[in-house]
Amino acid sequence: MAIGWLTRNGAATAFAVQHSLPTVMWRPCWEPLRHLDLESLIASQRCPQRDLVVTMIVERLLHPCSKLATTRLWHTSTLAQKLSVERYEEDNSTTP
DSSP states (O other), rough: OEEEEETTTTEEEEEEEEEOOOOOOOOHHHHHHHHHHHHHHOEEEEEEHHHHHHHHHHHHOOOOOOOHHHHGGGGGSSSHHHHOOOOOOOTSSSOO
16 A cells, blocks of 8 residues: 655645556557557447457557456556456456
8 A cells, every 4th residue: 555645735635545557558559550440440330349359459469368368467457447348357248
């Protein structure tokens, strides 16, 4: 747990970070795929399946592993939040 101070209007307030996810260097992998227009090659319109496929491609470029391990890995960083798939689990269903 990290503890720090936040100052607003001259008043200092203590805060503690309970949990944070590491930021993955996903942008260097993602930008060339956007330039190639990969998303429109997968599906013409945005849909959950397209988001999942793109996220799996980016994650596997960052960490080559099995599909199951890929879906488990994206919940250990900010990649799932950035690509809007954080609500999905390994069995391809949404979390409650």
